[in-house]
Amino acid sequence: xxxxxxxxxxxxxxxxxxxxxxxHDVSLxxxxxxxxGRARRVPGSGNAALDNGQHIMLGAxxxxxxxxxRLHRExxxxxxxxxxxxxxxxxxxxxxxxxxxxxxxxxxxxALAKGWHTSEKAALIKAMARLRLRGWKVTPDRPLxxxxxxxxxxxxxxxxxxxxxxxxxxxxxxxxxxxxxxxRVLKDSLDAGRNASDVxxxxxxxxxxxxxxxxxxxxxxxxxxxxxxxxxxxxxxLNEKHWHDALVVAVPPPNARRLLAELPARPGTERLMQHLExxxxxxxxxxxxxxxxxxxxxxxxxxxxxxxxxxxxLGQWLFNHAVISNARERHPLIxxxxxxxxxxxxxxxxxxxxxxxxxxxxQTSQFGPMPDIAQQLLIIEKRATFAATPGLTRPDxxxxxxxxxxxxxxxxxxxxxxxxxxxxxxxxxARCIG
Numbered sequence: 001x002x003x004x005x006x007x008x009x010x011x012x013x014x015x016x017x018x019x020x021x022x023x024h025d026v027s028l029x030x031x032x033x034x035x036x037g038r039a040r041r042v043p044g045s046g047n048a049a050l051d052n053g054q055h056i057m058l059g060a061x062x063x064x065x066x067x068x069x070r071l072h073r074e075x076x077x078x079x080x081x082x083x084x085x086x087x088x089x090x091x092x093x094x095x096x097x098x099x100x101x102x103x104x105x106x107x108x109x110x111a112l113a114k115g116w117h118t119s120e121k122a123a124l125i126k127a128m129a130r131l132r133l134r135g136w137k138v139t140p141d142r143p144l145x146x147x148x149x150x151x152x153x154x155x156x157x158x159x160x161x162x163x164x165x166x167x168x169x170x171x172x173x174x175x176x177x178x179x180x181x182x183x184r185v186l187k188d189s190l191d192a193g194r195n196a197s198d199v200x201x202x203x204x205x206x207x208x209x210x211x212x213x214x215x216x217x218x219x220x221x222x223x224x225x226x227x228x229x230x231x232x233x234x235x236x237x238l239n240e241k242h243w244h245d246a247l248v249v250a251v252p253p254p255n256a257r258r259l260l261a262e263l264p265a266r267p268g269t270e271r272l273m274q275h276l277e278x279x280x281x282x283x284x285x286x287x288x289x290x291x292x293x294x295x296x297x298x299x300x301x302x303x304x305x306x307x308x309x310x311x312x313x314l315g316q317w318l319f320n321h322a323v324i325s326n327a328r329e330r331h332p333l334i335x336x337x338x339x340x341x342x343x344x345x346x347x348x349x350x351x352x353x354x355x356x357x358x359x360x361x362x363q364t365s366q367f368g369p370m371p372d373i374a375q376q377l378l379i380i381e382k383r384a385t386f387a388a389t390p391g392l393t394r395p396d397x398x399x400x401x402x403x404x405x406x407x408x409x410x411x412x413x414x415x416x417x418x419x420x421x422x423x424x425x426x427x428x429x430a431r432c433i434g
Contacts, residue, residue: 002243005027008028008029009422015426017067018427019433029238030222031223033223036211039419047329054319054335056200056201057201060196063427071214079201080324083098083099083197089366091366102192105197115156119154128186136183138180165185166182169185170416171284171339171387177389180390228259247404253276256276260273266401272395281387284380289373290373291374294371298322301324304318307338314341314352314356314359318336319336319337343380343382357373394412411425
């Protein structure tokens with residue numbers, strides 16, 4: 001079949017590769033200059049390639065790792081891998097998984113954590129044990145903050161464990177986050193083999209990681225926004241000129257809704273449109289600091305920052321590319337991530353940058369002074385994820401129209417808006433077409 005894929009994010013790319021491997025002729029349409037969607041290199045970012053956001057993956061992301069291997073992109077070379085470690089930049093807290101079988105590696109991590117009292121450790125182990133006994137299911141789903149209250153989780157455990165993991169995985173605050181989605185992440189990372197909880201950080205830019213390396217048989221049309229889909233005889237026409245037997249629509253929910261609204265209504269159309277309208281976008285910002293020289297006294301690849309220490313100090317994670325990156329030109333780069341950030345807090349970018357830099361300097365003082373800053377760039381991805389809230393009904397890949405399927409991290413993968421969910425959804429969409 002001749003299949004068109006609209007959108008070259010990780011979901012659309014994964015669908016295109018799976019369809020190509022199944023023997024179909026695949027044309028991929030991307031509105032922008034680069035493939036990768038919300039996980040890509042930023043054009044014109046200078047000698048040190050920057051990404052539109054700092055991403056991490058987990059050892060549990062088997063679909064993504066297998067896809068990289070399929071494209072001859074070596075995960076062992078292109079990803080920095082280490083056991084799960086939550087370390088506060090201030091030095092007053094550390095939790096790291098131990099070299100033990102699952103789930104004992106996680107139990108030992110909590111039991112030996114630095115910065116918690118024995119009662120706090122016991123409360124977290126009990127809550128996780130109860131969740132595991134229930135098969136990592138929470139019925140009915142409810143806000144994670146409510147569930148944590150029910151489990152009597154101490155404030156220190158919430159601050160150092162639940163809150164940072166929730167923001168990192170769901171990009172949604174505790175008061176609004178789905179407990180069920182958080183439980184799925186915990187299940188697949190902490191209860192699926194010791195290596196599943198490993199942290200994987202790209203050592204190259206996100207486009208080079210694998211999106212730039214598509215099989216030769218896939219036709220990628222850059223700068224090609226699709227404005228219209230028309231149902232044609234035994235297929236679909238895009239922009240009134242590109243005909244395909246089948247389509248994968250792999251764009252964000254508002255874009256998908258706009259494109260599908262022009263098609264003839266069928267049973268289930270109204271319900272699908274309601275589902276597409278229910279998503280709320282959530283931003284992530286990344287402050288990139290290019291230093292005069294690598295920060296050699298900071299030997300950790302990733303540190304937790306305290307975003308509640310003072311007003312305006314919004315950074316939650318610090319990434320040190322002197323430890324992470326394979327590219328020498330990226331060694332002086334550090335990136336600070338601001339999850340679930342509000343645009344109102346970043347209206348004055350210069351002021352926001354100064355506050356975050358002050359936060360980094362104060363909280364990392366144990367590692368010695370940060371080298372002088374040569375250049376800085378604040379990147380805001382306004383629609384980085386969707387709000388992962390309880391009761392959110394996410395559409396399946398199939399649609400009311402034959403031969404037209406959906407793909408995206410927002411489809412019904414069970415995961416929040418993470419890279420593995422996008423890859424899973426794209427591959428599932430390809431299977432729907434056959």
